[in-house]
Amino acid sequence: MVCTKCEKKLSKLAAPDPFQSSSASIKEGSRKVGENKLLSRPGSSKNRFQPYQGKCKDCKQSVTQNKAKYCHGCAYKKGICSICGKQVLDTTGYVMSSK
Helix, strand or coil: CCCCHHHHHCCCCCCCCCCCCCHHHHHCCCCCCCCCHHHHCCCHHHHCCCCCCCECCCCCCECCCCCCCCCHHHHHHHCECCCCCCECCCCCCCCCCCC
């Protein structure tokens, strides 16, 4: 669960959309054959997903989103945004299991 403010912080796709690219950019030589776009971008090392970097504040399980504070399970149980921790959903009327 992510709030509307944090939707902009979600990770982007590594490969560019082939229908958005123009043939002029290919002719200029800016693209290389077999180039990994995720690794070749400037500043890509800070934007890359680090799978063992983030841990959930509650259960210490690794999170699946960059800059997330809570895993999906804990965020759903509490009804909070997994990135900023803001209350998104009122879970008082729901039957939530303790596991």
